[in-house]
Amino acid sequence: PSGANVPALVIGTGYGGCVAALRLAQAGVDVHMIEMGMSWDTPGPDGKIFANTTSPDARSFWLRTKTKQPLSNFLGFPIDRDIPKYTGILDAEEFAGITVYQGRGVGGGSLVNGGMAVTPKRENFGAILPSVNVDEMYDTYYPRANAGLGVATIDPAWFDTTDCYQYARVGRKHAQRSGFPFVFVPTVYDWDYMKQEAAGAVPKSALAGEILYGNNYGKKSLQKTYLARIKDTGRVTISSLHKVTSVTPAAGGGYTVVIDQTDTSGATTLTKTVTAAKVFFAAGSVGTSKLLVRLKATGALPALNGEIGQGWGDNGNVMCGGANHLWDPTGSLQASIPTGGIDNWNAGGAFAEVAPLPTGIETYASFYLSITKNPNRARFSWNAATGKVELNWQTSWKQPSIDMAKTIFDKINAKEGTIYRTDLFGTYKIWGDHLTYHPLGGAVLTKATDNYGRLHGYSGLYVIDGALIPGNTSVNPFVTITALAERNIEKIIATDL
Numbered sequence: 181p182s183g184a185n186v187p188a189l190v191i192g193t194g195y196g197g198c199v200a201a202l203r204l205a206q207a208g209v210d211v212h213m214i215e216m217g218m219s220w221d222t223p224g225p226d227g228k229i230f231a232n233t234t235s236p237d238a239r240s241f242w243l244r245t246k247t248k249q250p251l252s253n254f255l256g257f258p259i260d261r262d263i264p265k266y267t268g269i270l271d272a273e274e275f276a277g278i279t280v281y282q283g284r285g286v287g288g289g290s291l292v293n294g295g296m297a298v299t300p301k302r303e304n305f306g307a308i309l310p311s312v313n314v315d316e317m318y319d320t321y322y323p324r325a326n327a328g329l330g331v332a333t334i335d336p337a338w339f340d341t342t343d344c345y346q347y348a349r350v351g352r353k354h355a356q357r358s359g360f361p362f363v364f365v366p367t368v369y370d371w372d373y374m375k376q377e378a379a380g381a382v383p384k385s386a387l388a389g390e391i392l393y394g395n396n397y398g399k400k401s402l403q404k405t406y407l408a409r410i411k412d413t414g415r416v417t418i419s420s421l422h423k424v425t426s427v428t429p430a431a432g433g434g435y436t437v438v439i440d441q442t443d444t445s446g447a448t449t450l451t452k453t454v455t456a457a458k459v460f461f462a463a464g465s466v467g468t469s470k471l472l473v474r475l476k477a478t479g480a481l482p483a484l485n486g487e488i489g490q491g492w493g494d495n496g497n498v499m500c501g502g503a504n505h506l507w508d509p510t511g512s513l514q515a516s517i518p519t520g521g522i523d524n525w526n527a528g529g530a531f532a533e534v535a536p537l538p539t540g541i542e543t544y545a546s547f548y549l550s551i552t553k554n555p556n557r558a559r560f561s562w563n564a565a566t567g568k569v570e571l572n573w574q575t576s577w578k579q580p581s582i583d584m585a586k587t588i589f590d591k592i593n594a595k596e597g598t599i600y601r602t603d604l605f606g607t608y609k610i611w612g613d614h615l616t617y618h619p620l621g622g623a624v625l626t627k628a629t630d631n632y633g634r635l636h637g638y639s640g641l642y643v644i645d646g647a648l649i650p651g652n653t654s655v656n657p658f659v660t661i662t663a664l665a666e667r668n669i670e671k672i673i674a675t676d677l
């Protein structure tokens with residue numbers, strides 16, 4: 181309620197926010213979590229909570245009147261369609277040079293993501309977070325994160341035989357024939373559930389193509405893991421459809437937090453003010469950066485340092501498709517959870533996940549999301565004239581990612597006698613270089629904050645999400661975001677409470 185005084189307020193309910201809330205609550209602290217998206221716990225008219233990827237509806241996108249699907253075209257035809265404007269689950273947030281996809285709702289990105297739960301190779305960790313003790317991460321915090329998230333790897337014998345991973349076996353064959361290591365990618369999908377889906381024994385989700393707009397059954401999103409444990413503590417309240425708009429020092433100590441309550445059209449219905457002793461920014465790389473940049477520039481938090489908004493990267497995301505021969509089908513049934521990747525990180529700077537194209541028909545296409553060692557970093561800044569935070573990323577900054585991905589796919593094409601698909605991202609466009617799913621940075625560890633996420637300039641303000649990570653994790657980021665949050669909150673609870 182407005183006027184309340186809370187010991188700890190967490191902005192956002194993704195990975196960083198959930199780790200902070202759970203550990204604070206377990207330490208005896210009452211926590212209030214604020215989430216701009218919906219709670220995603222009530223079925224729609226079709227009896228399901230989440231919409232299917234093949235038939236997007238109002239639930240699918242955050243305040244858009246037309247879908248903006250990552251694959252805009254198929255067989256040359258545009259596939260985006262009109263939808264009612266609603267506080268849906270996937271935000272395709274557009275900056276001048278890049279579209280940044282993010283989850284909106286209680287559970288953040290865990291609601292919409294592919295569930296790939298990858299711990300970076302230990303030898304690559306120093307380039308990701310150079311100030312963090314590697315032994316502590318690999319002995320304590322990565323194992324804690326993997327256990328908390330329910331990470332597991334596919335049964336290799338089932339992988340070898342099930343129809344729904346034929347597309348990934350084709351990817352493995354092509355990788356190995358060109359001399360690249362193929363690795364299994366652990367996930368947070370319930371593999372026993374997927375086996376039962378394949379056997380026709382339970383309602384389908386991965387095998388019904390559910391992914392981008394939520395997963396109704398088998399994926400262990402944060403709703404099934406950290407948020408369930410948070411609920412069990414009895415110490416955490418969560419306000420959904422509430423958006424934090426300001427944080428500023430309060431006269432009597434602590435911070436005054438201004439929060440807009442909205443309806444499902446996005447309109448503000450009520451503005452509330454609460455006082456919090458400690459505030460955790462966990463609004464995601466983009467959400468946290470936008471808030472901090474604006475609050476610094478407009479005088480609400482003027483003592484934040486000049487690193488705020490800096491060091492942002494796209495985790496080197498770039499997508500492409502391969503056109504296979506007619507004797508090399510990828511299967512009409514494709515599990516929506518990717519489970520294998522081609523590793524050419526050390527030699528070529530690219531790790532390519534074999535992604536599904538769950539269209540329900542045979543496409544003779546292989547589809548890949550590559551994570552690359554793209555060195556470009558962008559910065560968020562406040563535009564006083566428009567009243568908006570801008571990001572200076574340029575589309576051409578993806579060229580290093582394309583070059584790195586080509587170290588894999590040019591070789592595979594040469595070996596197999598195949599070519600790139602040109603029908604997935606627009607006419608004759610080979611590379612999906614217009615987006616990222618993995619925004620990272622903007623309030624980087626040891627730059628905008630100390631080595632545990634305490635913001636420089638203010639005691640009692642913390643960053644605890646993907647904004648801490650300087651632009652790249654060499655693999656999909658959420659396990660690293662979770663593990664770093666586990667490390668930081670342990671220190672904060674031990675020393676700051």
Ligand code: FDA
Pocket residue numbers: 191192193194195196197214215216217281282283284285286287288289290292293294295296297298392422423424425462463464465467468471617618619644645646647656657658659661
């Ligand atoms: P996260 O974005 O999860 O949570 C932030 C929350 O804060 C959101 O719920 C947001 O609505 C809320 N918020 C923002 N501003 C607010 C405000 N002012 N007030 C209140 N609330 C606010 N990663 C991976 O490791 N494996 C994968 O397979 C994938 N796949 C994937 C697919 C797609 C489609 C997407 C969009 C993303 C992925 N990712 C992924 C990325 C992964 O989901 C992402 O890195 C994490 O969710 C980031 O976690 P954070 O805790 O930083 O923020």
